[in-house]
Amino acid sequence: MATMRPVLVFVSLLFVVDPSGFTHGFVMAPRNLLGRLSESSSYLTTKEFWFDQTLxxxxxxxxxxxxxxxYEFLDYFQVPDGxxxxxxxxxxxxxxxxNDYISVLAKKFGAAVVSLEHRYYGKSSPFKSxxxxxxxxxxxxQALFDLAVFRQWYQESLNLKRNKPGADNSWFxxxxxxxxxxxxxxxxxxPHLTCGSLASSGVVLAVYxxxxxxxQVGESAGPECKAVLQEITELVDQSLESNGKxxxxQFGATELEIxxxxxxxxxxxxxxAFQYGNPDVLCTPLVEAxxxxxNLVAAYAKYVKDYYVGxxxxxVETYNQKHLKNTTVSEYGSDRLWWFQVCTEVAYFQxxxxxxxxxxxxxxxxYHLDLCKNLFGEGIYPEVDVTNTYYGGTKIAGSKIVFTNGSQDPWRHASKQTSSPDMPSYIITCHNCGHGTDMRGCPQSPLRIEGNAQNCSSPDAVNKVRQKMIExxxxxLSECKGTGRSYM
Structure with missing residues (x-):
């Protein structure tokens, strides 16, 4: 099989957050555990570049x-046709x-890696409020159009540098x-701008x-741990009524008045614990207690303060609606932004x-609808049906898309989990296979994203899926035939 030297485009998730805090069990902001692990001290590059984007x-x-x-990383790029x-x-x-599994793939295929920041997040905000x-x-x-415009601009810039007008590398x-x-x-x-795509834990289904x-949290926990978590919830609900303050x-969360x-x-x-592949750090001490x-509430409070916060x-601030109403622009202030996307497009109301x-x-x-109204005013409502009609949900009718999911990840039910010839899907089954395991490895917390599959309870399962991805x-890429474009 011919191996072309492609240009890979990597999208990083659910949802993921800044060091000061993250998001809900959503796909993405302080209350968004979706893509939490995008924060790491381990990078292929941190050198910033800038591009003029249409609003x-x-x-x-x-x-x-x-x-x-x-950002761009060119160390493995096989000039000029990689x-x-x-x-x-x-x-x-x-x-x-x-610096996760993308570096392994880039080296294997001789690819350049470029990464575009999502509009409004980080330093890419169009407004001062x-x-x-x-x-x-x-x-x-709008974000998809950003990617399309950037892809064309970057290709033209590359062509200008090497004096090859009209050339088109293979993009992935x-x-x-x-x-x-x-x-x-x-x-x-x-489809004409990329040879294919990888959707790792890709939450393509908007869910009200x-x-x-x-x-899924209950299934991932197992009967014993699940029963303890349910008992803790019951005790917390009772205590909240009698002595909420x-x-x-006890949980270090006095600011959360709602x-x-x-x-x-x-x-x-x-x-x-389940989303990022560390179930034992939660279940073992609770079951032992x-x-x-x-006292189970005290045991859970210790876990929350030592592990979740520590x-x-x-x-804790990222769960405070007073904080979420703050319109100040900050490089790491993604909480309000993700909630806006939740409250208008995808819901994912847990x-x-x-x-x-x-x-x-x-x-x-x-609770969720009241939050959306409180943060953004009247008339803000998640148009879930519109989103799924526009993209297709799990019936997405694209081609050449690989979907991968971890067996323990609660987000996998918003992803495509059934294969079709042009859109194969793979579930990585193991004790600590969570969100983005194929790209990040195990465990996924603390913030380690080097992608080492040997840390997984079933490294062979991860490596098997990775081999399928490579194939x-x-x-x-070979089917693009040097045109950089795939119409099938």
Whole structure:
């Protein structure tokens, strides 16, 4: 099989966050555990470049532009015909190109790696204030056009440097979590601009009431740990009614005056253990505390403060609606931005199922809708049906897209999990296979994204899927036949 030297585009996710705190169990902002691990001290490059981007791609009259940040890594690039990998940054500040499995792929294929920061996030904000009115250009649709325009501009810049007008390298797009969804959607909407895409934990299905999320947490926890988590939830609900102030103090969360904010914070703290491949750090001490007859709420509070806030680095502030209403622009202030996308496009409302729930039943649809109204005003509502009609949800009708998911990841139920010839999907099954395992390896927390599969309980399962990814990339790049374009 011929191996072309492609240009890879990598999209990085759910959802992922800045060091000061992250997002909900969503796909993406402080309450968004979706793409949390995009923050790391390990980068292939952190050198910034800038590109003049169109503000509104859908208006023939509005010619405003803003500065959009991007990065390039050319160490493995086989000049002049190597491929270009486009790594998509998602719902957080993009501080460089992460040194994860993308570096292995780039070296193997002789590819350049370029990465574009998502509009509004990090240093790529078009406005000096994030009021609701100013956020109207923040959407996945505008972001996809950003990628298309950037892809064309970067190719032309490359051609100018090497004096080869009209040349077109082979491009391949990558993304994890929300960025994984963008990767799949980019291939769907702009098939002529990429040879294929990888959607790692790609959350392509917008979901109004995402009860499957909580159900997966229970399955990943196993019967014993699940029962303990449910008992803790019951005890917390009772204590919240009788002595809420003291309870919040016990968890170091006195600032979370709204019950739903506090309960969401506690639910996310449990989720992160399964989402990022460290179930034992949560379940082992809680099950031991149960067997020893110890105070379960105190045991959980210790986990939340020591691990979720301490080791994982979540800020309690990111769950505070007072904080989320702040319209000040900050490089690491992604919380409000992701919530706007949640409240307008994708929802992913992580509500408690009607029975056998892990999280409190008080984290319901009304809580989410009230939050959207409180943060952004009247008339803001997640157009889930519109989003799924536009992209296709899990019935996405693209081609040459690889979908990968970890068996323990609650987000996988918003991804495509059934294969078709042109869109193969793979579930990596192991004890600690979570969000983006194929690109990040295990464990995924603390913030280690070097992509070492040997840390997984079943490294062979990860390596098998990685080999499948390589085969598809190799085939689809070769089918571009040097044109950089794939129409099939």
């Amino acid at each position: 509104d791609h859908y208006s023939p009259y509005d010619h405003r532009q803003f500065k959009q940040r991007y 491929p270009i990998f486009l790594k998509i940054c998602g719902e957080s500040s993009c501080r460089g190109i992460s 994030h009021t609701t009115e100013n956020l109207k250009y923040l959407s996945s649709k 797009v990558f993304g994890i979590s929300y960025s994984g969804a963008l990767s799949a959607w980019f291939r769907l909407k702009f 009431n995402y009860t499957e999320f909580d159900k 003291e309870l919040r103090k 019950d739903g904010d506090f309960l969401y914070f506690l639910a996310d703290a449990a989720v992160v 149960e067997k020893a007859g110890e 080791t994982f680095g979540v800020s 509500v408690a199922p009607s029975n056998d729930s892990i999280r409190s039943s008080k984290v319901d649809t009304k 598809h990339i190799d085939l689809w």
